[in-house]
Amino acid sequence: MRDVAIIGVGMIPFGRRDQDSLIDMLAYASMKALDDAHLGDKAVDAVYVANMGGGILQHQTGIASALVDRLSLLPAAADLVENGPASGASAIKNGVQAIASGYSDVVLVAGGEKMREVTGWRATDFVATLTHPESEYPYGITLPGMAGMFTRLYMEQHGLTAEALVAVAIKNQEMGALNPYAHVEMMITKEGIFDSPHSVVNNPLVADPLRLYDACPVSDGAAAVLMCPLEMARELTEKQPVVVAGFGQATDTHTLQERDDPTDLKAVRLAAQQAFDRAKLKPSDVDVAELHDAFTVLEIAESEHVGFFGKGEGSKAALAGLTRFGGKIPINVSGGLKARGHPVGATGVAQVVEITWQLRHELPKERQVKNAKVGLTVNFGGFGNNVLAFVLRRAS
Amino acid sequence: MEAKVANDWRLRGQRYRLEGEVCGHCGVAIFPPRDICPECGKPAKTPAPLSGRGEVYTFSTVYNAPEGFEPYTPYTVALVKLEEGPVVTAQLTDVAPKDVQIGMPVEMVTRRLRTHGEEGTIVYGYKFRPRVRV
Numbered sequence: 001m002r003d004v005a006i007i008g009v010g011m012i013p014f015g016r017r018d019q020d021s022l023i024d025m026l027a028y029a030s031m032k033a034l035d036d037a038h039l040g041d042k043a044v045d046a047v048y049v050a051n052m053g054g055g056i057l058q059h060q061t062g063i064a065s066a067l068v069d070r071l072s073l074l075p076a077a078a079d080l081v082e083n084g085p086a087s088g089a090s091a092i093k094n095g096v097q098a099i100a101s102g103y104s105d106v107v108l109v110a111g112g113e114k115m116r117e118v119t120g121w122r123a124t125d126f127v128a129t130l131t132h133p134e135s136e137y138p139y140g141i142t143l144p145g146m147a148g149m150f151t152r153l154y155m156e157q158h159g160l161t162a163e164a165l166v167a168v169a170i171k172n173q174e175m176g177a178l179n180p181y182a183h184v185e186m187m188i189t190k191e192g193i194f195d196s197p198h199s200v201v202n203n204p205l206v207a208d209p210l211r212l213y214d215a216c217p218v219s220d221g222a223a224a225v226l227m228c229p230l231e232m233a234r235e236l237t238e239k240q241p242v243v244v245a246g247f248g249q250a251t252d253t254h255t256l257q258e259r260d261d262p263t264d265l266k267a268v269r270l271a272a273q274q275a276f277d278r279a280k281l282k283p284s285d286v287d288v289a290e291l292h293d294a295f296t297v298l299e300i301a302e303s304e305h306v307g308f309f310g311k312g313e314g315s316k317a318a319l320a321g322l323t324r325f326g327g328k329i330p331i332n333v334s335g336g337l338k339a340r341g342h343p344v345g346a347t348g349v350a351q352v353v354e355i356t357w358q359l360r361h362e363l364p365k366e367r368q369v370k371n372a373k374v375g376l377t378v379n380f381g382g383f384g385n386n387v388l389a390f391v392l393r394r395a396s
Numbered sequence: 397m398e399a400k401v402a403n404d405w406r407l408r409g410q411r412y413r414l415e416g417e418v419c420g421h422c423g424v425a426i427f428p429p430r431d432i433c434p435e436c437g438k439p440a441k442t443p444a445p446l447s448g449r450g451e452v453y454t455f456s457t458v459y460n461a462p463e464g465f466e467p468y469t470p471y472t473v474a475l476v477k478l479e480e481g482p483v484v485t486a487q488l489t490d491v492a493p494k495d496v497q498i499g500m501p502v503e504m505v506t507r508r509l510r511t512h513g514e515e516g517t518i519v520y521g522y523k524f525r526p527r528v529r530v
Contacts (some may be wrong), residue, residue, distance in 0.1 A: 125462035134407055135428040136485050138509055138521060140458065140465040145473045148456025156454075156498065205470075207495065208457040256474050257483040258434060262454070 003099040003230035005241035005395060008037025009353040013368075014183040014221030014341035016116040020059050022051070025222035026067050026146045026320040032107065033224035037237045044226075045076040050091035050111035051345035052084055053126050057118055067110060071109050072208040072314060084130045084292065086381025087111060088223070088348020089247075090386035095227055096244050105228055106236075107126075111349035112222030123218045126342070132255045144215060146256055146296040146383045148207030153263050154297060155209065163208065164315035168296040169213045171324050176339020178367045181350075183219045183341030202267075214296040219341030223350040230395065240360045244373075245281065245393040247386040248274025250386045265305045267387035268378060271369035272306035275376070279391035283307035286391075288358045290351035292380035293336040294332050299323075302378050303331060306389065333358070333367050352390060357367060359394040404519060409443065411521040414504055416482060418444040427482040448504030448529065450478035457493040464510055472496055476524050490525040501527040 007022070010279060012031025019027070026049060034044075049064040060066075064078035083090035084289060088111035095107040115123050124142055131137045131146070154160040176182035193203040193213045194246055203211045233241040250270035256262050276282055283306060293299035300314040308329050309317050323331040334340050334354040337347060355375035357363050375392045409415035409429075416427035419440035423486035424433060426440055433440040458465075465471070472488040472498070488496060490499055502524040510522045 065420065105513075119463070121461065121463040125458060125464065132428070132485075133408065138519065139473065139486050140461060140468065140471055140510070141473055141485055142458055142460070142462055143457045144454050146459060148458070148472065149454040152456060153454045162468070204459065205457070206460050208459075210456075251433075257485045262475070309449055320403060345486045 004099045004244045005230040005233040008033040008226035009356045011223040013085040014219045017220040021255035026110045029222035030110045033226045043197040047108045050087035084381035087345045089379035109383040110224040110344040112300040113345040143352045144207035151297045158312040172336045172338040176335025178275040182335045182338045216337040216342040219343045221343035221346045241395040246275040246279030247392040249388045259287040268305040273388040275389040275391045287367040291378040351377040400467045414446045425480040449478045452500045453477045489523040
């Protein structure tokens with residue numbers, strides 16, 4: 001098998017993008033990734049598109065071939081990857097496997113979602129379609145509702161506090177304010193959302209005990225990466241290559257109700273373990289991580305399940321500032337899903353774009369992790385029922 | 397999501413009678429029915445209704461509902477651990493959100509879940525209320 005390198009990345013600012021169609025967004029992010037690599041005449045062999053809701057929200061299918069045509073990359077192979085909110089990482093994994101196996105040389109992966117052209121209720125309903133259609137969906141279960149039930153158990157059993165959740169929200173919005181690609185560029189204070197009389201108004205309950213500022217926004221957005229075999233990277237582009245050192249993927253039960261211990265994010269644990277094993281690295285080698293904080297509680301829980309902290313220690317670490325920029329293990333220096341936004345199909349790709357910038361040392365110094373060499377991403381589909389992790393390494 | 401009459405008809409056993417399955421090989425109770433035992437992986441097609449008695453394992457009160465559920469907010473969803481073992485996801489009813497507690501004994505009742513579309517098709521199914529039957 002061949003080592004795979006990321007040689008180009010691109011992203012468009014997340015937010016509400018009424019001016020662009022879904023295909024426009026995917027095309028703009030892809031063009032940025034292609035430009036970033038200065039690929040010249042070298043043809044793209046295959047394109048993998050990550051998108052969850054085109055069929056539901058835009059009433060459009062066949063999105064991958066539409067994008068290849070739009071980009072004039074004919075006759076490149078085109079595939080759509082739908083794997084819920086983990087579609088982005090799934091599409092990258094498909095690209096990595098195609099290159100590693102020798103079937104493809106140059107692969108473009110583009111992830112995008114357009115969620116702001118429908119009402120908030122419709123968007124919540126769209127995301128809820130990934131719950132069990134017989135035993136969850138008909139009962140009014142939403143992803144925030146699941147996260148609420150999960151949070152309550154985590155508080156009961158693993159020492160999680162509302163204050164730790166607030167620390168994550170403040171940290172990620174502070175970092176998002178420094179990220180020009182972030183949807184939410186507003187700083188928040190502890191007083192404003194937690195311990196003052198008006199905090200109850202500013203920060204209402206969404207799914208008890210989770211509040212508004214525990215949840216990511218609903219966003220439009222797209223991101224793209226261009227990959228090739230490491231051995232070709234140096235001749236194709238002068239950009240510092242970033243190596244996909246390892247990936248892992250695991251599936252857990254469709255429903256939360258069927259898990260022996262619903263607070264055990266088994267798929268996160270297994271995916272991260274597999275990614276570290278393949279990379280021959282360990283959690284303590286990671287300099288910077290992008291975790292899937294669709295809700296603040298998930299950043300804390302994932303930071304434990306990937307092995308940064310022991311179970312029950314994640315809250316303390318967040319409160320002690322260990323996961324802040326400049327801390328022991330900076331998490332979501334991009335602002336995470338919480339501030340960058342969560343256009344579901346784009347998220348897994350955006351995480352890899354962010355880590356690539358970090359490992360190339362290309363970011364402005366207020367959010368560049370010094371001398372970063374190894375990065376981790378976790379993309380979490382469903383409520384942890386399909387999880388992918390990537391360990392990325394700066395090529396020597 | 398639009399109403400699908402065939403879907404509501406197909407699910408009548410589990411929705412109205414909390415009908416699951418029991419594995420003929422390892423004896424485990426299964427809900428929702430899936431025809432393959434999640435414990436031993438063998439075929440499990442013997443229908444078996446559950447008692448509907450259990451306790452609240454965890455819960456959350458939902459304020460932001462998906463389309464179709466807006467008129468019912470806020471409503472409390474819960475994981476209910478049944479006496480036979482399986483855990484069921486359902487709404488709680490006949491109880492104020494502030495009075496719900498983990499470990500609270502509850503029982504299944506049939507209630508209106510929602511209405512669908514312009515025709516107003518009513519969907520019934522299970523909810524759980526604080527236990528009153530002895």
